[in-house]
Amino acid sequence: MKENEPNSQFFKRELFLEEVKNHAAAWDMIVIGGGATGLGVALDAASRGFKTLLLEQADFAKGTSSRSTKLVHGGVRYLAQGDIKLVYEALYERGLLLQNAPHLVNIQSFVIPNYTWWNEMLYGVGLTVYDLMAGRYRFNKTSLLSGKKVARLLPNIQARGLKGGVQYFDGQFDDARLALNLAQTCAEQGGVLLNYMPVVSLLKDSNGKVAGVKAKDLESGQEYQIKAKTVVNATGVFVNEVLEMNAPAQPPLVRPSQGVHVVLDSSFLAGDNALMIPKTPDGRVLFVVPWHKHLLVGTTDTPLDQNSLEPRALEQEIDFILETAGQYLVRKPSRKDVLSVFAGLRPLAAPTKNTNSTKEISRSHKLLVAPSNLITITGGKWTTYRRMAQDTVDQAIALGILPQKPCVTATLKVHGFAAPQTKSEHLSIYGADRTFIQALVKRFPELGQPLHERFPNLAAEVVWATRNEMARTVEDVLARRMRILFLDARAAMDMAPEVARLMAEELGHGEDWQHQQLEDFMALAANYLLEPYTPARKASTPLLSYKN
Structure with missing residues (x-):
């Protein structure tokens, strides 16, 4: 069956495997990890003309990168904490994402309901500064709202004691779809990417420098020894495991923090506006955001000591989300209303002192170069993936491993680039x-x-x-x-x-x-699920073959 499909000639696992088998020379760069950071690094390197291979242990964006709050944002919370540099950087990258992937990124209205006059002034001033920091990439203007206007924008909001509110605008996206489109863009630039191909060990030369990897194809069981000029560890919450391959028994570089989201029917918050709760009783930020005609509610911020590709939401996290959202909504959500609940782990740079507070753990990205020349990139967040990638490839160039070539991703259109369509389609x-x-x-x-x-x-x-x-x-x-x-x-x-x-x-x-x-x-x-599954309907009749 032959179709005139743009992807079909180059984004196939079988073709990528053949290229790995037939490429005897050393790759310019091997990237370990197929989440936002790894895909960004691979795309940056490939688009500069470097021969690039990315290896992912599971599916692209299987871990943290498909489990975010779906926001492309500068981080209002980080502004409140005084992390001005991170906010500036993220707002700039937010603008580039809207410019380069308009089919996946859109401008989302957020409303903060205020039940005291002091909060209205506080958040109004802070978010106006947030707007101004975006410069020419600024979205719509922040405005103060009356209580009646808040009630119109958020029809299901708790009206008792409502004084007014603030409306501001930020970005929203589909994280896993963007990850996939980044992989496709990388392939268009000559990159080779393989999912279900975990790295099991690092190869080193006689001088102790990393010279490649040993990887295993989980589908065939075959192992490959693959040579490379430089290897990048971009494995998110799993960076410590790769660092252990390089130098056993070293202190952990990251500590995971778990974020949980619950998904509700859109009827709990009618309309297209998102609800932002800037300060929960324990100091967190909580969002109730329309997403694919449902409501995404979260997130939590719970320090953990273990990593997992499929982390489980803790009962107290679920209860916290439902109880907090219920304080602001006329119709209080319960466990039986939850359509899906998922958890993700954020790779936060580990603190140098003992602490159980994620507020004291850096959200900025960190670059580490080991004596073996293994480059590790960690921390950061989805919005700044492109800048993290640029810094990583620049580091490989600065080490003299790769020749000087300029970064081009600031203006590179992401695969699927198209003028925004109606979101109802x-x-x-x-x-x-x-x-x-x-x-x-x-x-x-x-x-x-x-x-x-x-x-x-x-x-x-x-x-x-x-x-x-x-x-x-x-x-x-x-x-x-x-x-x-x-x-x-x-x-x-x-x-x-x-x-x-x-x-x-x-x-x-x-x-x-x-x-x-x-x-x-x-x-x-x-x-x-929070309740046992029972099939809602009988299994459908198999489709007739659609192939010739």
Whole structure:
């Protein structure tokens, strides 16, 4: 089956594996980690003309980078803490993201309801300064609101004692989709990327310098020894593990902090405006943000001592979110209202003194060069991924490992770049690629079948994700390509059988693969629910083959 699809010629795992097998010379750079930071570094290096390979232990953005609050922001909280440099940097990068990926990033209105006059003045002045710091990348102007205006913008807000409010504007995006589009952009620039290819050890030369990696393909079990001029450790909360490969028993560089989000039906906060609670009883910031026609509520900030690709929300975190949101909403959400709950781990630079407060742990990114020349980049946040990448590649150049070449990513359009479409059209998130999905449906009308009665997603999207977006598992599709697991875990479980059938046909797998995929996904998805799962409908009839 032949389609005129732009991705199909270069963004395929099989082709990337062949290139790794056939590339005998040393790569200019190997990047370990396929989250926001690693993808940014790989894209920066490839776009400068360096021969670049990225290796990810699971799927792209499987960890922290798909579990954010979906905000592209300067960080109002960091301004309040006096971290002016970080806010300036993030606001600049926010502007570049809106410029380079308008199909994924949009301007979002936020409203802070004030129940005391003092708060209105305090937040009004602070957010006006926040606007001015953005300079020419400033979004819409901050304004003070009357209590009546707040009630109109947030129809479900608690009105008793409401004095007024502040409206400001920040960025919102789909994190996992941006990660995938960065991977595709990297491939367009000549980069090679492999998911499900963990690095198991580092290779060193006779002088003790890192000279490559040993990696294992989880699908075939085959191991590869891959030479490189420089290796970058961009593994987020897992940086300590790679540092241990380089020099055992060294102090940890990062400490994880867990952030939890719950997802509710959009009826809890009608309209398009987000609610921002600037100071919860324990000093946190909480957001209630419209996202893909649902409400994302979070986040928490809980220091942890262990890493995991699938962290679990703590009961006290869930209770905190529901109770705090309930203080501001007319209709108080309960556990039975939660459609999905997910947790992510932030890689925060470890403090030099004993502390259990994440407020004392840096959000700024850190670069570390080991005596072996292993480069580690950690900390930071999604909004500043591009600057983190630029600094990392510049560091490799400064070490004399790579030749001087300028960074070009400030003006590089992200794959799928297209003028913003109406957000009511769900295929708009694919940007320019949406026309190819529509063409697939036109040629094979059966692929225009919706996967679930509560969602507009089509069977064609599963085929597209498998063929052109390197999705290898049911989880890859439902969690990170279409985001259903993060929006409504029950709906994702309902969709899973049909997704498995479509993927099996596309990948050439049999029934045993389908059964194993379903077993794995159902076990995973159950962790996103607070109540036991019972199928909402019978499994759908398998689609007829769409292939010639």
